[in-house]
Amino acid sequence: MKKLLFIILTVCLALSFTACKKNEAKKPELPTIGIAKLISHNSLNDAEKGILDELKELNIHANIDLQNANGDLNISSAIASKFKSDNVDVAVGIATPMTVTLANQLPNTPIVFTAVTDPVKAGLASSITQGNKNITGVIDAIPIKEQLIEFKKVYDFKKLGIIYTTSETNSVSMAETTKQVCDELGVELIVQTIATPAEVKQAAESLVSRVDAFYCFTDNSIATAMSALTDTAKQNKIPVFGGDITPTLNGGVVYALGFSYYEMGRMTGRLIAEVLQGKKAEELPIQSLNDPKFYNKLLDLDTAKLLGITFSDELINSAQYLIKDGKLITK
Structure with a gap:
């Protein structure tokens, strides 16, 4: 009798474990956001913080890969290669050189930029409000x-x-x-x-x-x-x-x-959220902080x-x- 009970318990535990594994398998994978800034200084750090705070406030659950190129374009290129290899769902470029590198290496990945002054001259947009294929963002042009x-x-x-x-x-x-x-x-x-x-x-x-x-x-x-x-x-x-x-x-x-670069980051975070929710980056107008x-x-x-x-x-x-x-x- 004891032997029979042991067998039954063993089978039940095995079935329970299998069911748990199936449930785990059904959990959707979190999207991955690659965020890369050109260099660490207060303005770009504020923009990065604004992005993270906005994503948190919007309850965006994602794997976030934060990278810093330390002002080195070779490192920028390596970061872009990493994002491509990792197949990130959205690549975020903070500052013009970093964004240009991402755009060159990730032609099919949605790219959201921030702290870019002139996206047209940088080759990121066809106009000040319209990004190229897979690109949108927030400009920091000053008057x-x-x-x-x-x-x-x-x-x-x-x-x-x-x-x-x-x-x-x-x-x-x-x-x-x-x-x-x-x-x-x-x-x-x-x-x-x-x-x-x-x-x-x-x-x-x-x-x-x-x-x-x-x-x-x-x-x-x-x-x-x-x-x-x-x-x-x-x-x-x-x-x-x-x-x-x-x-x-x-x-x-x-x-x-x-x-405020922090507020610019928050505006960027909202664009990232829209892309993750299914909108195409190029369909989202480029934005700017023009509120007094x-x-x-x-x-x-x-x-x-x-x-x-x-x-x-x-x-x-x-x-x-x-x-x-x-x-x-x-x-």
Whole structure:
């Protein structure tokens, strides 16, 4: 009798185990999202965090592969190859060079980009709102003319210096726009190009005797090595103006205007979710952060005082960020 009971229990356990295995097999596999950023600096890190937070809020359950190319295009290529080998469901490129590499190596994979300034010149889109096959995203184009007009109200510069990375299509495009705007405003633009963040300090030193102000748009090398520029400029009593808030939060940039990369990341996360839910990437219009509520001002009162620059009470009251007595004040 005991032997019979043992046999019955054994059979039941075996059947139960088999049923569990079948149930496990029926569970759908989670989609895989490959997220790759060109380099680690505050702006791109904020965009990445915004993506992750939005996906979490939308209850998107997925395997997420986070990669960082560390500013190396060879590593970018290796990351794209990995995403292709892993057959990711969506590839996300943070910054122009990273996205271009993904697009070149993953022609049949949905690609969502963020922090790309000019997707048309980068070969990612046919227009500012329409991505190429399998591509959509969020652009980070900044209003250069409006920014320079605002900056000139507080410091009437005549010779403006910019430093940018020649390998970044977005930077080349913004340099061209800056030249056009400076011509309109009667400002002489003096340019120094670089290849890596390590060259920022030397580039700044080469310009200090020829300019009376610096302007930084959204260049990844500059964002990575912002202190090299601001320290050199401060030593030579030259103001730095910024077109992106995030890299300026540690001080040194007199006046910065820009939008939130974190909010841009959240907008990107919503596009990723739509792709995972079945929409084709190319059917989703390219988006941009054009809502004024995401456009912020930063004033460094300490650096301004050192350089003899004064701000109106109205401007100070309108700023979302102030640096005073070495501390960042967020309103």
